[in-house]
Amino acid sequence: MQQLENRDNESEYSLTPHVIRNDFPVFRQRIHGKPFIYLDNAASTQNPTSVIERVKKYYEEEHSNVHRGVHTLSQRATESFEKSREVVRSFLNAKSTKEIIFVRGTTEAINLVAKTYGKQILSAGDEILISGLEHHSNIVPWQILCNETGARLKVIPINKKGELILDELPKLLTNRTRLLAVVHISNALGTINPIEYLIKEAHKKGIPVLVDGAQSAPHIPIDVQKLDCDFFAFSGHKLYGPTGIGILYAKEHLLESMPPFQGGGDMIKSVTFEKTIYNDLPFKFEAGTPNVSGAIGLAEAINYITRIGMDTIAVFEKTLVHYATKRLLECNDVRIIGESKEKGGVISFLVGDVHPHDIGTILDEEGIAVRTGHHCAQPVMQFFGIPATARVSFGIYNTKEDVDHLIEGLKKIKKVFN
């Protein structure tokens, strides 16, 4: 933390990953005797000391149940929890904290919308539109819902570069489309979707839009009012925060109109055996004791990255992706999957005919963590006719040297498999 605060005077777009690294205790260790290089940030990011310390402080000094009890610790816990909601509101530039629902993660956020909003508005013959780039978490909840209601799932197709084919959009947004649910940045290919355009086009026809922001919120500035999206979801553990905490943003009037997700404590005003009056927003959607430490840790993580600046992070990661793409393409045999013009900090690739699983094992022996597999996006893999890829994804602590080590690691792969 010390290092970050001392950097206040530096120019706006500077980010020094070598210094930021020191804020992350995980990098103190060696993996298989080698310096630890973490390139799996699209799966989970590491936590800075400030987040770990904040969660520790909560458990040491504040831990108690929230919104209950008059004792001091319950008040402290409630205050920290609700302050965290305000931090999230400000991060997304939402109008009100009533629009910020704490959930377990992006997956739960999308399921919440499907089970409440979706279930309420869908009839047989209606349509939900998603894209060919979706993570399973933005496919399966809608499939379940379609099976329950008789609605149909439609898909915006993608091209060979891994971009949405926007020419198809007008005919896919029909008078039966009830929701467009679309990923902001693809976790499998890194494609940044033209989300503003998609939202505008859908709104022209009165169709609300859900944005899966799991890969965007940690890496580029988000302003939900400017985007005018109706729902926005992201996860804490991909944003340098704890696991088991995430956010659903939704416009207040939509949340008001939606039935509750789960029933239980905290989401009620009064209960008799005859009737229950639901609580006000946002509590109506937060049944049971929430993940208090997770919410507090997430707020601390947001504080950490916003001190660096989301614009700064976006520029830094773009530069790193350009460098990594260039270095990867210099290697014979490396094929990059996903060549969208607009790309976030994710690169999927193959090395000759070496299976990604073998790539992952060899790189791990070099202390380099990458993801291998289908990245919970099997339809994307099917489109490219491949079972899996190796994927590197960047965060604020990654350096050009990390990329250089990766390239050296890839040479070892070729040596083993010649």
Place this chain on the structure above:
Amino acid sequence: MEKLSELYQEIILDHNKNPKNFKRLEHPTHTAEGYNPLCGDHYILDLYVENGKIIDIGFSGKGCAISKSSASLMTSCIKGDSIEEAKNLFEQFRLMLKEENISGFIGKKAKITVLRGVKAFPTRIKCATLIWHTLKSALEGNTKTTTE
């Protein structure tokens, strides 16, 4: 690198490049599909069994070097064996990956011990056993096997 060269031994890489029994059978008596959704390894195993004996065996599909070489080694080891012998070999194989016990492999079966290096890579054990689980399914009349 030592652990790694133990895993990717020359003979394993050879089996990966030029797998034995890499074919579909025309008239199999048993067929099963093996799939590891985690990494996308996907094989189809065909057997021709007569009087309790594996007369012919073939596998096809895609996967990593470990799963493919394991399939190649397995098929060449159990071709001609009785079902009972094949099942016993699976037990020995499992034991090897658990305890590094290689005493149970005799004669031509010994070549399968090149896969013992997998033990040091817990996340890869499922790659090595996928085809064996598929074999078990095929012999038990199940057509699909999934490991996670």
